[in-house]
Amino acid sequence: MERPEELGYLLRCGCPAFQxxxxxxxxxxxxxxxxxxxxxxLGPVAGGEPAAVPLP
Structure with a gap:
């Protein structure tokens, strides 16, 4: 996935994981x-850098 629109689509479809x-x-x-x-x-890239977020 390379675009925020693709992420939005997958979220709406209920996908639990992404790459x-x-x-x-x-x-x-x-x-x-x-x-x-x-x-x-890693969370979505913001400002060119991936955002590291804690695992649940």
Whole structure:
């Protein structure tokens, strides 16, 4: 997913999870593992940078 409109559509359809450039550019396995270790996930990009938000 690359556009906010696509995210809106998926949210309206009830999709619980997302991936794509709207959230982050590809991460190395190490960077992704670091996010998981810190209990973080990526939210939609704001101002060019992904927003890290706590996992529920």
């Amino acid at each position: 794509g450039y709207l959230f982050s550019h590809p991460l190395s396995a190490e960077a992704f593992e670091d996010l998981l270790r810190k209990g973080r996930r």
